[in-house]
Amino acid sequence: MGNWKCGNCGYELQADAPPERCPSCKEKCEFLDNTCYTPDCASEGKDPRIK
Incomplete structure (x- = not known):
């Protein structure tokens, strides 16, 4: 399952x-795919660097 962020309002969802x-x-x-693919953010499941 991935993490997605709306490019318009910033709403995030998992799907x-x-x-x-x-x-x-x-x-x-x-929708931007902000799923974490690196070990440094794996515990959160999403990459906080993607704004």
Whole structure:
């Protein structure tokens, strides 16, 4: 399961794939994959460096 962040409002969610529309702002947004792929943030599950 990945971590996704809305490029419009910053809403974050965990899902296998991003939704068509953001559940928070209800817009059709670009979702950024902010899943952690390095050991330094593995405990959080998401990469805080992705804004």
